[in-house]
Amino acid sequence: VARTLRRSLQAIPHVSGVNNHMGSLLTQQMLPMSWVMRELYRYPLYFVDSRTIANSVAGQVAAAYNVPTLTRDVFLDHEQTEEFVDQQFKLLIQKAKENGTAVGIGHPHKVTVDYLAKHLPELDKQGIAIATVSGLWAMRNGNLEMFAEGEKQPVTPMVARGKED
Template sequence: MLRLSLLIGALLAPILAMAGTHPASASTGQVPPTIAIIIDDMGHNRHEGERLIALEQPITLAFLPYRRFTTMLAKQAHRNNKEIMLHAPMANTRNFDLGAGGLTSEMGRHDTISTLRRALQSIPHVRGVNNHMGSRLTQMMEPMEWVMSELYRYPLYFVDSRTIASSVASDVAEAYQIPTLTRDVFLDHEQTEEFVDRQFQRLIQMARQNGSAIGIGHPHKVTVDYLEKHLPQLDQQGIAVATVSGLWALRNNNREMFAEGEKRAIAPALANNASQ
């Protein structure tokens, strides 16, 4: 039986080729319910990161900037046809530490943009951005406009992790005409197999109802164990797995995100010269 995660690649070959995947050939047909799985907080845990990179399915990996294993794992993930995101740390309502590369609510426009630009430059093969925490900053219109004005310059999409219901991040991204998606389900904010299974089944049900859905998990052992076991079973359930850019293509009539030459590449020189 042809794997559905490969079938969807064949149906969306022009788009997924841009995402760094290499879909196998397959006969055309109706696209099955499709999920995208983003794994946040990549870069700290080498062992679980390598297990995630080794998965056959085209999951998307969101890397924190400047962490010990970020560069090494991102390069390895790209070689294994995974899609790479910047997991941008943003101010939260509980004042948790953001670590290196954090965007705080006290920053002005220049510092916000220059910090974001350097973080983008630090992630090899970056294709998109989502927020790490951010329950404070994603509610704030002006900082979100600064963030999106910078992301607009590059061939990047934005996923609102939706850490708070009153987030304006996706609305501002759309206003800047940035390809935008929103998280549907958090998979593992309770780290038990029973909870992860319940959330994963909820993700599948949403995909069956709506055609597609996005889940976010983390490189916890319980999560990786679950994905190793259950992702290969999705074919028999009639569920496909796609990268985030592949899912965006599904929702947008196979349209390419960006025309050739439309956006500038993220280059080291840009990291040193923030917009005024």
């Protein structure tokens, strides 16, 4: 797992973080998630847990490895109808207003892309802003930076913490 992840990360030199989406089996297992988080810590990268399974241990393991992490609040489009995406988008906005922030995850399905193209421009009128993962993490963590100044570098074997392959 670690070697595959390392090779994948090295193929994308300006990667900022990773997200699981079809990793339900992996995210419920402590040992494999430890391998993942150890790799993310080395570079350093953040982790977004899609929570594709209720008993995910990803956040717990990320915290143990000091990997910045966020967890999905709402899936926008696991049913691909405009009505469902609308319902989920409204739920996402409600959660953001109640909690100050919310993480929504969607796919590049036509219904989702079309819906978001129409409705994202309306968010400003509602006092809602789109944020990057690092910006959202900072809002939830007292405006701290995810990584120390100068710590974040392109992902290569030469700059990773602990250079063993």
